[in-house]
Amino acid sequence: xxxxxxxxxxxxxxxxxxxxxxxxxxxxxxxxxxxxxxxxxxxxxxxxxxxxxxxxxxxxxxxxxxxxxxxxxxxxxxxxxxxxxxxxxxxxxxxxxxxxxxxxxxxxxxxxxxxxxxxxxxxxxxxxxxxxxxxxxxxxxxxxxxxxxxxxxxxxxxxxxxxxxxxxxxxxxxxxxxxxxxxxxxxxxxxxxxxxxxxxxxxxxxxxxxxxxxxxxxxxxxxxxxxxxxxxxxxxxxxxxxxxxxxxxxxxxxxxxxxxxxxxxxxxxxxxxxxxxxxxxxxxxxxxxxxxxxxxxxxxxxxxxxxxxxxxxxxxxxxxxxxxxxxxxxxxxxxxxxxxxxxxxxxxxxxxxxxxxxxxxxxxxxxxxxxxxxxxxxxxxxxxxx
Numbered sequence: 001x002x003x004x005x006x007x008x009x010x011x012x013x014x015x016x017x018x019x020x021x022x023x024x025x026x027x028x029x030x031x032x033x034x035x036x037x038x039x040x041x042x043x044x045x046x047x048x049x050x051x052x053x054x055x056x057x058x059x060x061x062x063x064x065x066x067x068x069x070x071x072x073x074x075x076x077x078x079x080x081x082x083x084x085x086x087x088x089x090x091x092x093x094x095x096x097x098x099x100x101x102x103x104x105x106x107x108x109x110x111x112x113x114x115x116x117x118x119x120x121x122x123x124x125x126x127x128x129x130x131x132x133x134x135x136x137x138x139x140x141x142x143x144x145x146x147x148x149x150x151x152x153x154x155x156x157x158x159x160x161x162x163x164x165x166x167x168x169x170x171x172x173x174x175x176x177x178x179x180x181x182x183x184x185x186x187x188x189x190x191x192x193x194x195x196x197x198x199x200x201x202x203x204x205x206x207x208x209x210x211x212x213x214x215x216x217x218x219x220x221x222x223x224x225x226x227x228x229x230x231x232x233x234x235x236x237x238x239x240x241x242x243x244x245x246x247x248x249x250x251x252x253x254x255x256x257x258x259x260x261x262x263x264x265x266x267x268x269x270x271x272x273x274x275x276x277x278x279x280x281x282x283x284x285x286x287x288x289x290x291x292x293x294x295x296x297x298x299x300x301x302x303x304x305x306x307x308x309x310x311x312x313x314x315x316x317x318x319x320x321x322x323x324x325x326x327x328x329x330x331x332x333x334x335x336x337x338x339x340x341x342x343x344x345x346x347x348x349x350x351x352x353x354x355x356x357x358x359x360x361x362x363x364x365x366x367x368x369x370x371x372x373x374x375x376x377x378x379x380x381x382x383x384x385x386x
Contacts, residue, residue, distance in 0.1 A: 035369055038360030038376030039324050040307065042351050047303035047341060050294045052245075053274070055213030059206065059287040060277075063177045064199035065090060067192040068170040069098065080183045084175045084203060091173035091200060093192065098171055102164035109157035116150035123147050179205035180283070204287060209280040211244065211256065213293050214271040220261070241296040242276040247289065254279045258295065304351055305344040310359035311337065319345070322365055324356035324373045332367040 071093035078090050123143040130140035175181070182202045186192060192200070244252035256278035265272055276293060278285065285291075306321060314320050318334045325331035335350030351357070358365065359376050 034328075034372040035330070035365055036361050037322075037324070037330075037358045037365065037371045037373050039356040039358045039373050040310070040376055042304055042306070042353055042355040042357060044302045044353060045305055046299060046301045047305065047346070048299055049297045049339075049341075050243075051215065051219065051297060052292055052294050053213040053215055055211050055291055055293050057285050057287055057289040057291060058210040058212050058275075059204045060208050060210060061177050061179065061205035062287075063175075063179075063203045065173060065176070065181075065201045065203065066196060066199050067091075067093060067173060068194050069093060069167050070193050071095075071097070071171060071191070073186055073188050073190050073192060075188055076184055076186075078181055078184075078201075080181065080201075082181060084178065084181050086175060086178040088175045089172050090175055090181070091186075093171040093173065095168055095171040098164065098168040102161065102168050105157060105160040105164045109154065109161060112150060112153040112157050116147065116154060119143065119147035119150045173200065175203055177203055177205055179203045206283045206286070207280040208277050209285045209287070210259075211242070211276045211278060211291060211293050213274050213276070213295070214266075214269070215261075215274055215295070217265045217270050217272050220272050242278075243294045243296070244278060245292040245294065247291065252278070252285070252291075256293075300346075304347045304353075305341060306335075306337075306347050306351070306357055307344055307359045308340065310357050310362070311335070311345050312362075319350075321351070322358040322362060322367070324358060324371060328371050328373060330358065330365055330367055330369045330371050 073091055074094050075092040076090070077092065078084055078088070084090065123140070123146075126135055126140040126143045129135040130137055180203070182204070184201050185198060186200055242256045242258055244256065246252055256276045259275050259277045261275075262273040274295070276295075310321055311319050312321075314334070319337045321333050321335055323331045323333050333350055333355075336348045337345040338348050339346050356373065358371070358373070361371075365371070
């Protein structure tokens with residue numbers, strides 16, 4: 001009987017416990033914790049805009065040295081790879097035949113001058129005799145004609161002398177420009193011909209030097225529109241500043257200027273050719289060198305920069321940012337970006353001055369979530385566009 005009473009008591013206690021539990025109300029759910037985020041405040045900044053373009057260096061002047069007369073090269077009068085002056089003699093071609101032609105032309109001139117003197121004396125004698133009818137009019141006219149022929153012969157002889165003198169001067173092959181000369185394609189004893197296709201040597205002027213680059217026509221059109229709207233300011237009157245990065249990534253010491261842009265667009269690539277000119281006093285830049293030119297387009301005094309870690313893309317490819325909205329709730333905003341400037345994006349639409357853009361703590365953040373926001377380090381800086 002005792003065990004049965006104990007079982008009954010236990011059953012009654014269990015029943016009372018279940019009934020008590022049914023009477024208690026469930027505890028309310030706990031509020032989700034606030035996300036810890038960092039933000040920057042949007043503000044206008046002055047930003048220098050630049051575009052990095054690949055290009056090649058081109059010589060300022062290049063001249064192929066070719067002979068202008070036929071003959072055998074007797075001397076080479078320069079050091080290969082050295083600098084030459086304008087008008088410096090480079091080669092000597094055997095002048096013997098051209099000296100003989102010059103001497104012949106000089107002798108012909110002396111002969112013609114003597115003939116002219118004889119003809120003029122005869123004409124002077126016949127003139128009074130013809131007036132007195134002591135000689136026939138025909139003889140006098142013949143004497144005058146002979147004098148005229150002698151004058152013409154002298155003019156021909158002088159032209160021959162000039163031509164012979166030019167050919168004689170061409171036996172000394174001179175430098176047509178100043179610059180650095182390359183290797184010689186001939187040695188003393190070689191036979192050369194006038195205006196041959198193979199050059200004797202090539203002279204290149206290296207200071208200053210050109211840098212040729214290409215830019216998309218779309219970018220060029222955008223720049224013109226921004227300039228017309230007053231959004232950009234030129235670095236100088238009618239000249240944009242250009243800096244240079246060498247093939248190893250190091251900066252070139254001296255800045256250059258944009259000299260011109262092509263007047264037509266390449267239909268195949270949609271690009272426009274640009275040419276900049278740089279000083280090259282130490283001849284560090286050589287023709288054909290691959291470089292990267294930074295074209296300084298102008299200055300945007302009302303730019304908005306947002307750190308790149310604060311910008312993401314949605315499924316449509318639109319750029320988006322998260323803002324600290326009213327009541328400290330996260331708000332998603334679609335923005336328009338154009339280019340990267342250092343570690344920032346240049347934003348052209350979707351943000352206003354004073355907006356709080358979240359840059360830290362975005363990993364688990366969703367729109368509408370409560371945030372506990374603190375100001376992050378503002379790393380926005382105006383730098384060259386890449």
